[in-house]
Amino acid sequence: MEQVIVGLFLVLFVLEFIVEFGLNELNLRYVHARWVEKKIPDFFQDKISSDEYEKSVQYTLAKGRFQRWAEIYGRLVVLIVLFGGSLPFMDRFSQDLAGRFLSISHAQGLIFCFGVALVFSIASLPTDLYSTFKLEARFGFNKITWKLYLADKLKGLFLGTLIGLPFLWVVLWLMEATGSYWWIWTFFFVAGFQLLMVIVYPTLIAPLFNKFEPLPKGELRNQILDLAEQVGFKTNGIFSMDGSKRSAHSNAYFTGIGKAKRIVLFDTLIVQMTLEQGLAVLAHEMGHYKMKHIRRMLILQTVFLFFGLSILSLLVNYRPFFTAFGLDNPSNYGALVLFSLLSGPFVFFLGPLINALSRKHEYEADRFAVETLHNARPMEEALVNLTVKNLSNLTPHPWYSAYHYSHPTPAERIGAIRALSI
């Protein structure tokens, strides 16, 4: 049975690799071919200088070439952890450590899970460092200093421990204490925790990494207040964020639910846009709020959680599931770690489906902005502006963008905006 489990996993793991590596290759070739023919989408012909276009192609190609190695490296790490004997080693190590130094319940499980998470976050450092300090820097996007980078990582580790360990302890306790329906109890607990994080993240956690300030006084602010009133969005939820201390990329997003909901504009975006364009971006974000997109995504996430836990409940006492990866005995913590390491390839087709839903939301928010402003031009200009300044890929391969993109391509969005009759 062990061979069947390992074999099935490896088949899907390789399939996922082939799909993702292959799509990246397709995209690289596609972009290169358009560049050779100088095929810029119509909308951008007179809006992007040949210099900027050149730079956007080089940026896209550099990222795609780096992705080749990052993809191979990331998968090797997973294979080494699963089949290189590290899990049984960490199991013994955590048992030893817990027996000697920690007398709290579930200490072994906590150390084991924490250890595996630590291995993965250390293993992700080389690609993260290269992408930040080489790739992004080469194209003038990286603004983060070594000091800030280190501070971010330490803060992340500290928060992960502070929040993660008690969370994990409760899950392990529920798994043990609530009998065969543990997964229902765990479902309610984790779903409640996710909801709490959606509320707490924008107001308590994000401010540990960035400064959020009310928009500076001025014409933009005045017009935004009018717009917010018209739409029914509470204006004390609109902030400017100092994104420029890490990156020159510009962005805006809508987050949180209930009283914690916020629209956040990067300071980089405020500087690079005209008043009209900034207002269009805000109207778009208010569209996400109006259409309840966050709520819909949260419900979807909760449904996935339910199914995930029900499958886990079938595996948790199934011995071959553990012995297949070198763990001698079934354990709740072992099941959690194995499940999170193995499930990816089994559900990798979900990623593109969620992206498709997200793209639908983007079209809806664009439409909302255009209808609210009774004008399509500012939204269109804002999109062109964002695309050019961020050196976004103007000509992604259609399969690549369908699989990976959470937003429609700029050309698709502008096409949809122009098709609206207002």
Ligand SMILES: [Zn+2]
């Ligand atoms: Zn959006």
